[in-house]
Amino acid sequence: MKPSAFNYAKPSSVDEVLGLLSEYGDEATILAGGQSLMPTLNMRLSAPALVIDINGLSDLSGISVDGENLRVDGENLRIGALTRHTEIENSPGIAEHAPLISMAMPYIAHPAIRNRGTFGGSIAMADPAAELPACLCALDGEVEVTGKSGARKVAAKDFFKDLYETDMAEGEILTAVEIPKLGAGYRSAFDELARRHGDYAMAGVAAHAKVDGGKISDLRLVFFAVGSTPVTAKKAMNAMEGQSVDDASIAAAQNALEQDLSPFGDLHSSAALKMHYAKELTKRVLTTLSGG
Amino acid sequence: MTNQIEQIQVTTTVNGEKVTALVEPRTNLVDFLRNQMELTGTHVGCEHGVCGACTVRIDGEIVRGCLMLAIQADGLEVVTIEGSDDSGEIADLQKAFHERNALQCGFCTPGMLMAITEMLEKNPDPSRQEIREYLSGNYCRCTGYEAIVDAIETVANTRKGA
Numbered sequence: 193m194k195p196s197a198f199n200y201a202k203p204s205s206v207d208e209v210l211g212l213l214s215e216y217g218d219e220a221t222i223l224a225g226g227q228s229l230m231p232t233l234n235m236r237l238s239a240p241a242l243v244i245d246i247n248g249l250s251d252l253s254g255i256s257v258d259g260e261n262l263r264v265d266g267e268n269l270r271i272g273a274l275t276r277h278t279e280i281e282n283s284p285g286i287a288e289h290a291p292l293i294s295m296a297m298p299y300i301a302h303p304a305i306r307n308r309g310t311f312g313g314s315i316a317m318a319d320p321a322a323e324l325p326a327c328l329c330a331l332d333g334e335v336e337v338t339g340k341s342g343a344r345k346v347a348a349k350d351f352f353k354d355l356y357e358t359d360m361a362e363g364e365i366l367t368a369v370e371i372p373k374l375g376a377g378y379r380s381a382f383d384e385l386a387r388r389h390g391d392y393a394m395a396g397v398a399a400h401a402k403v404d405g406g407k408i409s410d411l412r413l414v415f416f417a418v419g420s421t422p423v424t425a426k427k428a429m430n431a432m433e434g435q436s437v438d439d440a441s442i443a444a445a446q447n448a449l450e451q452d453l454s455p456f457g458d459l460h461s462s463a464a465l466k467m468h469y470a471k472e473l474t475k476r477v478l479t480t481l482s483g484g
Numbered sequence: 485m486t487n488q489i490e491q492i493q494v495t496t497t498v499n500g501e502k503v504t505a506l507v508e509p510r511t512n513l514v515d516f517l518r519n520q521m522e523l524t525g526t527h528v529g530c531e532h533g534v535c536g537a538c539t540v541r542i543d544g545e546i547v548r549g550c551l552m553l554a555i556q557a558d559g560l561e562v563v564t565i566e567g568s569d570d571s572g573e574i575a576d577l578q579k580a581f582h583e584r585n586a587l588q589c590g591f592c593t594p595g596m597l598m599a600i601t602e603m604l605e606k607n608p609d610p611s612r613q614e615i616r617e618y619l620s621g622n623y624c625r626c627t628g629y630e631a632i633v634d635a636i637e638t639v640a641n642t643r644k645g646a
Contacts, residue, residue: 193531194510194512194515194531195510195512196510197489197508197509197510198489198509198510199489199490199509200492200509200553200555202555223553226551226552226553226556227533227548227551230512230532230533230548230550230551230552230553231531231532231533231551233510234512234531234532234550235531235532243509243553245553245555245556247556278545298617301533301621302536302620302621302622303546303599303602303603303618303621304536304539304546304547304548304599304621305533305548305551305621307542307545307546307547308547308548308551308552388620389616389617389620390617390620390621391620
C-alpha cells in the first residue's frame with residue numbers, strides 16, 4: 193500500500209518542532225530514521241496530517257568529537273537522538289565506553305535499516321522486541337526529553353511504561369540519551385534468538401556485571417521480547433550476587449527467572465517456549481560474562 | 485484535518501545526474517525513482533522494509549527505498565541499480581550471478597547486487613556466514629541463497645587475486 197496524503201515540514205530547530213507539535217497535537221508525527229514509522233505509514237496503520245522530519249536538526253546528532261557523533265561528557269556518554277545505528281556500530285568510543293551497545297548493534301535489523309535508523313528513534317518507539325531499550329536499562333542510562341518548558345532527564349527504568357508507551361508526554365521529543373561510562377571491572381554480554389538474523393527477537397537479553405576473580409556482582413539482566421517493556425530480572429540477578437558462574441549458580445538463576453518473567457506467547461513462540469529461551473540465554477550470557 | 489497537500493520541490497542527484505522534480509510528500513523514494521524517473525530496475529516488494537527488493541544507495545549507503553520519502557533525498561546522491569550497472573563496477577558480480585545461476589526470476593537481484601556492493605566495500609573478504617548475515621535483509625524466493633553466496637565468494641576471491 194501507499195501512505196495516505198500528509199503535509200511535510202522540515203524544521204531546523206527544536207523550538208520549531210515543539211511549536212508544530214503544539215499546533216498539530218496528535219495529528220503530527222515525528223520522522224527521524226523512519227524505519228518504524230514508514231512501514232506504519234505505508235500500511236496506513238497511521239495517517240498523520242503532518243509529518244515533521246527532524247533530520248535537519250544537526251544539534252540532535254550530538255557534538256562531534258574526533259569526527260564521532262558522540263561526546264564523552266564527564267562520566268556519561270551522550271548520544272544525540274538522531275545518531276544512526278551504523279555510526280554507533282562503527283564507533284570506537286562506544287566500543288570502549290559502552291561495549292554492550294556495540295554488542296547489540298549487529299542484531300538490530302539489517303545493514304540497510306541500520307544506515308537510516310536512529311538511536312533515539314528506537315528508544316522513543318519502545319518496541320518490546322527492540323534491543324536498545326533493554327541495553328539502556330541494563331546500563332542505567334538516562335533519556336533526555338525536551339518540551340516547551342525545557343529539557344528533563346528520565347532514568348531508563350522509569351522511561352518504558354508499557355507497550356510502545358514511554359514517559360514522554362504529548363508535545364515532547366526525545367533529544368539525547370546518556371549512558372554512564374563503563375566502570376572498572378565491569379563487563380557486558382548480549383544475546384538474542386530470532387528466526388532469521390536481523391528479525392525481531394523471539395527473546396533476548398542484555399547483561400552487565402562487575403566480574404572480580406570469577407565472581408559476579410551488581411549484575412543486570414534485562415530481557416526483551418518477553419513482556420510489554422524491557423524486563424529486569426531482579427530475582428535472577430540477586431541469585432547471582434557474589435557467585436561464581438557454574439552449573440549450580442546458573443541453575444539457581446534460571447529457577448529465579450520463573451518469578452521474574454511472565455512472558456506472553458506470540459505467533460512464533462508460546463509462553464513456555466519463551467521462558468525456555470530466556471533460561472538458555474541466561475546461561476549463555478553468564479558464561480560469557482565469566483569467561484576470559 | 486483535510487488540508488490541501490502541496491507538492492514539494494526536490495533536487496537530488498540520481499546516478500550522477502542532477503534532477504529537480506515536484507513530488508507529493510507521501511511519495512516513497514522507490515516510487516519516485518520508478519514512476520517519475522522511470523528507473524524501474526529498483527523493485528517494490530513488501531513496502532515495509534523486510535524484503536530488500538527496493539535497496540538503493542543514498543550518499544554511498546544502502547537504504548530501503550520504501551522506508552524513505554522522496555523529499556528526504558533532497559540534496560543527497562542516489563544511486564540505483566541502473567547507475568551501478570552503467571558504471572561497470574558490478575560487472576564481475578553480474579557475470580558471477582549469471583554463471584552460478586544465482587538468480588531465477590530476478591526480482592530480488594537488483595537489491596541483492598546493491599547490498600553486496602556495499603558489503604564487499606566494507607569487507608572484501610567475507611566468510612560464507614558473514615555473507616548470509618549481511619544479506620539477511622534481502623529475500624530471494626527462488627535460489628535458496630546457496631548459489632548467491634557461491635557467486636559472491638567467487639567474486640571476492642577473484643577481486644582479492646586481482
